[in-house]
Structure formats: C-alpha cells, structure tokens
Amino acid sequence: MKVEIATTKDDILQAIALRRDVLVKEFGYSQYQDEPDRYDLDATIYIIKENRRVIGTVRVRKDEGIHRIQRVAIDVKHRKTGVGSLLLQHTVNEHPQLYLLVPKETIPFYTNNGFHLTGETKKGKIHTYFRMQNF
Numbered sequence: 001m002k003v004e005i006a007t008t009k010d011d012i013l014q015a016i017a018l019r020r021d022v023l024v025k026e027f028g029y030s031q032y033q034d035e036p037d038r039y040d041l042d043a044t045i046y047i048i049k050e051n052r053r054v055i056g057t058v059r060v061r062k063d064e065g066i067h068r069i070q071r072v073a074i075d076v077k078h079r080k081t082g083v084g085s086l087l088l089q090h091t092v093n094e095h096p097q098l099y100l101l102v103p104k105e106t107i108p109f110y111t112n113n114g115f116h117l118t119g120e121t122k123k124g125k126i127h128t129y130f131r132m133q134n135f
C-alpha cells in the first residue's frame with residue numbers, strides 16, 4: 001500500500017465520500033455542509049487506495065503558520081490494519097511539525113504515533129476535542 005496525493009477528480013470525490021461516510025454518517029463529528037469545505041481548495045489531500053478505491057484519507061493545510069491535520073477517515077472494513085498509521089507517518093515525513101484536534105477515543109492512536117496532548121477545546125454543544133501535536 002502506498003500513500004498518494006489526491007489530484008484527479010475521481011480520487012478527490014472518493015476521499016470526500018469516505019469522509020462523509022465515516023466522519024458525518026458514522027460518527028457525527030462534522031456537518032454535511034462542512035464536507036467538503038472551502039479549505040479543501042488549498043489543502044493537500046492524502047489517500048491510500050486498494051483496488052482503485054480510496055480506503056483511507058487525511059488532509060493537511062497550513063493554519064496560522066503551522067501544518068494542521070484534519071479529516072482523518074479510514075474505511076470501516078480497513079481499520080486497525082495499519083492504514084491510519086501509514087497515512088499519518090507519511091504526513092509527518094512530509095510535514096515534520098503538525099498539530100490536530102481529536103475526539104477523546106482516538107487519543108491513544110495519536111500517542112502511538114508520536115503526538116502528545118497540548119490542550120482541550122469545546123466545539124458546539126456536545127463535542128470536546130483534544131489538541132495534540134508532535135513537536
């Protein structure tokens with residue numbers, strides 16, 4: 001498996017469809033109107049494909065001078081098989097200093113991958129996110 005940048009229309013649409021399936025429908029983290037959002041225009045969208053289908057995606061963009069990871073989504077059938085770690089490690093290689101906001105459940109995944117907690121923030125009424133960084 002290799003990590004690629006989504007550049008074709010098909011790859012970008014598949015990555016966004018996966019984000020909708022995982023982050024909106026399955027977990028309710030983001031809203032439909034946010035998916036995609038305007039930041040996708042200047043973000044880098046990384047993907048992993050299997051048999052031409054996108055099974056994992058993450059995007060990176062510069063936010064106030066620091067690279068920020070967002071929209072991490074792994075297809076339900078491919079979780080816990082190393083796809084997320086592969087994507088994350090590739091992203092770290094490309095952008096050595098990164099931060100992101102994560103839900104509580106995924107903190108251990110990022111800790112395993114060299115990130116540590118640096119804060120806590122509330123988004124909307126129900127979601128608390130934890131800020132993590134690797135520098």
Ligand SMILES: CC(C)(COP(=O)(O)OP(=O)(O)OC[C@H]1O[C@@H](n2cnc3c(N)ncnc32)[C@H](O)[C@@H]1OP(=O)(O)O)[C@@H](O)C(=O)NCCC(=O)NCCS
Nearest residue numbers: 072073074079080081082083084085102103105106108109
């Ligand atoms: C969280 C997520 C990105 C991890 O990707 P993944 O491909 O499943 O993870 P990997 O197989 O590379 O690594 C799994 C390791 O992280 C750990 N881990 C901790 N929390 C986890 C979680 N919520 N989901 C999956 N793995 C988790 C596992 O214990 C495992 O470690 P182990 O191999 O020592 O047991 C993925 O499961 C996912 O998309 N989840 C649903 C969407 C989501 O929560 N997105 C928000 C991300 S901020």
